[in-house]
Amino acid sequence: MTTYTDQGKQDTRSGYGAGMTELGRTNPNVVALCADLVGSLKIETFIKESPERFFQIGIAEANMMGIAAGLTIGGKIPFASTFANFATGRVYDQIRQSIAYSDKNVKICASHAGITLGEDGATHQILEDIGLMKMLPGMTVINPCDFNQTKAATLAIAEYHGPVYLRFGRPKVANFTPVDQKFEIGKALLLSEGTDVTIIATGHLVWQALIAAETLENQGVSCEVINIHTIKPLDEKAILDSVKKTGCVVTAEEHNYLGGLGESVSRTLATHHPAPQEFVATQDTFGESGTPEQLMDKYGLNNKAIEAAVLKVMKRK
Amino acid sequence: MANNKELNDLVSQVRRDIVRMVHKVSSGHPGASLGCTEFFVALYNEIMDLKEGFDMDGSNEDIFFLSNGHISPVFYSVLARKGYFPVDELNTFRLIDSRLQGHPTTHEGLPGIRVASGSLGQGMSVAIGAALAKKLNGDDHLVFSLHGDGELQEGQNWEAIMYAAGNKVDNLISTVDRNRQQIDGGTEDVLPLGDVAEKFRVFGWDVLEVEDGNDLQQVIDGLNEAKRRTGKGKPVCIILNTVMGNGVDFMMHTHAWHGKAPNDEQLENALAQNPETLGDY
Numbered sequence: 001m002t003t004y005t006d007q008g009k010q011d012t013r014s015g016y017g018a019g020m021t022e023l024g025r026t027n028p029n030v031v032a033l034c035a036d037l038v039g040s041l042k043i044e045t046f047i048k049e050s051p052e053r054f055f056q057i058g059i060a061e062a063n064m065m066g067i068a069a070g071l072t073i074g075g076k077i078p079f080a081s082t083f084a085n086f087a088t089g090r091v092y093d094q095i096r097q098s099i100a101y102s103d104k105n106v107k108i109c110a111s112h113a114g115i116t117l118g119e120d121g122a123t124h125q126i127l128e129d130i131g132l133m134k135m136l137p138g139m140t141v142i143n144p145c146d147f148n149q150t151k152a153a154t155l156a157i158a159e160y161h162g163p164v165y166l167r168f169g170r171p172k173v174a175n176f177t178p179v180d181q182k183f184e185i186g187k188a189l190l191l192s193e194g195t196d197v198t199i200i201a202t203g204h205l206v207w208q209a210l211i212a213a214e215t216l217e218n219q220g221v222s223c224e225v226i227n228i229h230t231i232k233p234l235d236e237k238a239i240l241d242s243v244k245k246t247g248c249v250v251t252a253e254e255h256n257y258l259g260g261l262g263e264s265v266s267r268t269l270a271t272h273h274p275a276p277q278e279f280v281a282t283q284d285t286f287g288e289s290g291t292p293e294q295l296m297d298k299y300g301l302n303n304k305a306i307e308a309a310v311l312k313v314m315k316r317k
Numbered sequence: 318m319a320n321n322k323e324l325n326d327l328v329s330q331v332r333r334d335i336v337r338m339v340h341k342v343s344s345g346h347p348g349a350s351l352g353c354t355e356f357f358v359a360l361y362n363e364i365m366d367l368k369e370g371f372d373m374d375g376s377n378e379d380i381f382f383l384s385n386g387h388i389s390p391v392f393y394s395v396l397a398r399k400g401y402f403p404v405d406e407l408n409t410f411r412l413i414d415s416r417l418q419g420h421p422t423t424h425e426g427l428p429g430i431r432v433a434s435g436s437l438g439q440g441m442s443v444a445i446g447a448a449l450a451k452k453l454n455g456d457d458h459l460v461f462s463l464h465g466d467g468e469l470q471e472g473q474n475w476e477a478i479m480y481a482a483g484n485k486v487d488n489l490i491s492t493v494d495r496n497r498q499q500i501d502g503g504t505e506d507v508l509p510l511g512d513v514a515e516k517f518r519v520f521g522w523d524v525l526e527v528e529d530g531n532d533l534q535q536v537i538d539g540l541n542e543a544k545r546r547t548g549k550g551k552p553v554c555i556i557l558n559t560v561m562g563n564g565v566d567f568m569m570h571t572h573a574w575h576g577k578a579p580n581d582e583q584l585e586n587a588l589a590q591n592p593e594t595l596g597d598y
Contacts, residue, residue, distance in 0.1 A: 031453070055449065055484075063442045063476035070382075070446020073431050074374050074454055078446075093436050094473070098443055102423045102433045 001217050001225075002192040004176040004210055010147035012168035012204075013111040017042025018147070019154025020079065024050040027158055029075055033068055035061045035082040040170075041111050043081065061086045065094035069104040077105055077158055083117070084110035084167055085126040092132060099163050100136040106164075107157050108133075113143075113167045114254035115282065115299055116204060116292035125287040131259020133165040134232045140185060141232040143167040143253075143261075145206035147175040149229060152183035160185055167203065169254075171292040174207040177227075186230045188238035194224035197310050198242040198249045202228045202261045205252035205280065205301065212306035221310060231261050236268045243269060248276045248317050250309040254301055257281035276316035278309035324533055326594035327358050327398060332564045333597060334394035336587040338410040339578040345411060345419070348574040349465060350391035352496050352559040355533045356463070357395040364540045366458060371401055371428035379458045380447060382432060384440020385465035385494070386420040387576065392429075393417050397598075401429035404598045438471025440464060441491055445481050448489040459547055462491045467499030470508050475520075481552040482521030490543045492555040493517075494530070498572040514556045523551040530557035531564075564591055 023030040024046040031053045032046055038056070047054040055071075057064040061082055068078035081087070087110040088095070099106045110129065117125045134141045140162060144150040150168045157164045177189075191206070192213055201209035206227045213223035224242050228235065243249050249269070251262035262279040269275050282299050296302045331354050339345035361367070365379040383392050390410065397404045402416070409415035416427040420435030432443045444462035451458060468474065481489055493513055501507050510516075514524045523546050527539035536557070543553045561575070562568025565587040568579075579587055 052453070057480065058476075058483075060476035060480065062439075062473040063445075063480055066439050066442020066473065066477065067446035067449065067480070069432060070443040070448070071450045073380070073443075073447045074376060074450025074456070076450050076453065094439055094442075097433050097436045098439050104432070 001194065001213055001223065003214070004191070006174035006176050008175055009172040010175045011170060011172050012144060012147060012150040013040065013170060014042045015144070015147035015150030016109055016111065016154050016168055017045065019151040020046040021049070022155060023158050024053070027077070029077045030158055031055065031071055031076045031078050033057055033064050033078055033080040035059055035064050035086065037082050040083070041081045061091045062094045065091045066098050068106045069098040069102060072104045072106060077107065079107045079109050081109040081111065083124060084113035084129045085124055088129040088132050089126060096136060100139050103138060104163060105161050107166060108164065109166045111168055112170045114169055114204065115287040115295045115301065116169050116171045116254065118170065118292045118295065119289050121289040122286040127256045127282050127287065128259060129167060130231055130255050130261065134264065138163060139232065140164045140230065142185065142230050143203040144229045145203055145227055146173060146177055148177045148179050148181065149183065152181060153229065156183040156185055169204055173204055176207060186233045186235055188235035189227040189229070190238065191227050192223065192225040194222040194246065196222045196246055197314055198224045198226060198246045199252060199306060199310065200226045200228055200239060200249060200261070200265055201252040202231060204254050208303040209252050209306055211303035212310065215303065215307055216310055221314065223310065228261060231264060234264050234268060236272070239265055239268055240273050243275050244273055248313045250278045250280060250306060250313055252280035252306050255281055256284055258284055276313050278313040280305050280309050321533060324358055324362060327362065328354050328533065329591045330593065330595040331358060331391060331394045331398065332591040333588055333593060334407055335390040336565065336579055336584055337597065338390045338407055340584045342411040343578045345390055345578060346387040346576045347390065347578065348498065348561040348568060348572070349385065349494060349496060350388040351565060351568060352531065352561045352563045353388055353391055353463065353494055354564065355531050355536045356492065356557060357391050359533060359536045359540060360461060361395050361399050363537050364544070365461065373431060375431065376454065376456055377458060379461065380431065381461040382440045382444045382447070383421060383463050384434055385437060385463065385468050386434030389419065389421050392421060396429035398595065402427060407598045437465070437468040438473040441474055441477035444489055444491065445477055445486050448486050451488055459544065460489050462489070464491060464493050466493055466495045466497065466510055466513060467504050467507070469493065469510055469513065478517065478520045478522065485550050486552045487548055487550050489552045490547065490555065491552065492557050494559055495556050496559045496561040498561045498575060500572065500575050502572055517554040521551060522554045523549070524554045524556065526556040526558065528558055530559035566590060
């Protein structure tokens with residue numbers, strides 16, 4: 001299989017911050033909004049270099065989404081950022097009416113997504129946000145896997161016209177995608193070719209999938225690993241091409257199995273090419289306090305969980 | 318610039334449009350539409366600096382956002398009669414395949430609409446965003462918004478009211494239609510709003526009141542005064558005291574006609590009170 005090297009652990013939110021820094025320097029229409037979480041979103045450099053293009057909204061996420069919608073009227077490209085929980089569930093109707101239904105070119109940029117927010121616990125973790133956002137007509141949903149990919153995605157969505165939900169996280173994780181890899185919205189990345197099983201992963205689970213694939217390879221199981229960074233629109237061709245070859249699939253995501261990447265893959269398979277599937281995801285539960293590693297282990301969101309799912313799905317072929 | 322005879326003729330015709338639109342489909346919201354007719358007529362024909370035609374960005378012109386989207390009949394009628402789209406299209410209000418959805422939306426591409434509204438409490442935030450974009454673009458035109466008084470019960474308004482004052486969004490004129498009615502009854506009975514002007518004032522807005530928001534000259538004077546107060550470090554609020562259902566006697570001073578259409582007989586009665594001046598669609 002293809003092997004990847006961790007270039008040094010970094011948080012994906014810092015990839016967002018790095019992308020914003022670059023956009024501040026290169027795209028005068030980009031403006032940033034934040035709801036009292038500047039430090040957490042890593043946008044200090046953007047603010048320092050382009051203070052007139054930054055809007056501190058305060059702890060008022062509903063107002064932030066509306067102001068972002070309004071800023072597009074006049075040609076601005078607003079990047080509205082806060083924690084994923086407050087960027088989605090708290091303001092669903094504002095996003096729905098003022099942004100999605102109104103087709104506003106707003107980028108909703110959400111950090112601390114999933115369970116790996118860690119110690120703050122379930123009030124701040126969200127495992128339903130992909131589902132909420134992908135159900136909105138016209139919304140693009142992106143969940144990059146590492147620092148480099150998050151930075152590249154941040155740059156790419158500025159060039160795309162339409163509402164986008166960009167989801168990233170808090171913990172430092174392996175940074176393994178090429179630093180100069182072009183980000184194509186809606187285009188899956190085939191990370192490693194294999195013949196026995198397809199592992200389709202998004203976000204923090206992509207690196208876990210690569211670790212699992214290496215272990216399984218040593219046991220004689222040939223895994224194809226696909227990085228789905230864009231959950232909507234979904235690269236159905238990449239999924240079908242792979243599953244037609246391997247005959248079974250494991251999906252892996254830091255999200256509830258209801259409403260997540262796994263369900264989107266299921267729909268694709270059920271419609272075009274039914275095949276056994278196992279879901280590495282949370283099982284319709286809230287999270288809790290703990291370190292990211294403890295939580296990933298307890299809630300079955302790591303390489304071991306993926307390995308177990310692969311062995312299970314192989315028996316169902 | 319129109320004279321008041323022309324504007325009064327337009328008011329009468331818009332009222333006819335409103336009751337005919339909601340009558341045809343037996344649905345829609347005539348009450349506050351009628352109450353805000355003078356405001357819309359004055360705003361679009363006397364107050365705002367508008368370009369020919371419509372583009373979404375609204376650069377180098379004044380722009381308006383309707384937050385209480387259910388009063389779409391008055392919005393549609395005034396837009397059509399201003400020339401944004403054919404007056405005949407009012408015939409399609411709330412019908413399948415129409416651009417004139419029950420509540421205003423950009424989704425069908427109706428000229429004159431810049432954001433969807435209907436789910437209440439969101440319009441002021443959008444107006445603030447558009448006002449900030451104008452400042453960034455060096456565009457010294459104004460942003461206007463209209464809000465129902467009952468709508469102020471939505472908390473997002475108060476986030477927006479706090480933000481606009483705290484950030485000196487002084488190219489924004491937000492008007493509150495103070496008709497003191499909402500679906501379930503009087504605003505002070507459902508959830509008291511109290512002294513709305515004072516609430517805006519203590520949040521840091523420059524507030525003026527129009528005592529009779531159904532007196533065309535008072536509305537024009539109030540809007541002009543509001544324009545004079547822009548650019549001075551504070552957002553401007555107009556408390557527009559109106560009568561819900563104004564111009565149709567049996568619809569006035571009650572919440573009963575908030576979202577109810579007249580029957581055939583009631584339509585005739587309403588039309589008899591508002592002469593045809595510019596031609597029915």
